[in-house]
Amino acid sequence: MSDANPEEEKPKKKKGKMKGLIVGLVAVAVLGGGGAAGGFYVAGTMNSEGQEPEDPNKPKIILKDGTAVSEKEAKSAMPEPDASKFTISYHQIEQPFTSNLYSSESFAQLSLAISTYYDERVFENVTAHEIAIRSAVLMELGQQNPVELETPEGKLLLKKKLRDVINATLREKSGFGGIEDVYFTSLVVQ
Structure with a gap:
């Protein structure tokens, strides 16, 4: 019976490692995507209408x-x-x-x-x-x-x-x- 317990623990450890790997990848993707979106926003490439900002010298x-x-x-x-x-x-x-x-x-x-x-x-x-x-x-x-x-x-x-x-x-x-x-x-x- 002692042999049965180590075999059962091995698959649990693999699932635990796989779960941790997936959670880590998701966290990296979310943080990376959020960072990229924030960078684009700060750079001014994401505006509400997809147009360039208006020229301040343009007549009003x-x-x-x-x-x-x-x-x-x-x-x-x-x-x-x-x-x-x-x-x-x-x-x-x-x-x-x-x-x-x-x-x-x-x-x-x-x-x-x-x-x-x-x-x-x-x-x-x-x-x-x-x-x-x-x-x-x-x-x-x-x-x-x-x-x-x-x-x-x-x-x-x-x-x-x-x-x-x-x-x-x-x-x-x-x-x-x-x-x-x-x-x-x-x-x-x-």
């Missing part, structure tokens, strides 16, 4: 009460954009634009104003890069068909194209567009 959106908020804050406060909550600012581009129109002897002359919900830095960027903006607008204007510019739909389409061209130029030159809309303050097609 101006609310009706005059408060400047980041785009991220504005979106979190209002998931559905409501223009009535923001202050819109306008800027007249001083010099008119004159260009020949595509495949014709016609030309167009127009004056533009632009609007934004962002702070004055957008207009500072427009002023700083006005030559590049003028060139881009004239290039787009030169691609227009004079017959289409005589229709309201053609004018609306041109407004959208000019807004996109101005924003693209601003993004290229300053890293941020911010133009909400473009307005014709005069438009002549001959």
Whole structure:
């Protein structure tokens, strides 16, 4: 019988060693995973939306009460954009634009104003890069068909194209567009 007891103890010892090994591996995995997650969090790679932090130099959106908020804050406060909550600012581009129109002897002359919900830095960027903006607008204007510019739909389409061209130029030159809309303050097609 004394031989039976040592045999029974051996399997118990193996189970005890195996159990201790599994508990040790689980503890290492949990601690290692927690440490890795904490390291990623501290490093800033884990944020709530999976986006990079907002640039502090980026223009701020101006609310009706005059408060400047980041785009991220504005979106979190209002998931559905409501223009009535923001202050819109306008800027007249001083010099008119004159260009020949595509495949014709016609030309167009127009004056533009632009609007934004962002702070004055957008207009500072427009002023700083006005030559590049003028060139881009004239290039787009030169691609227009004079017959289409005589229709309201053609004018609306041109407004959208000019807004996109101005924003693209601003993004290229300053890293941020911010133009909400473009307005014709005069438009002549001959």
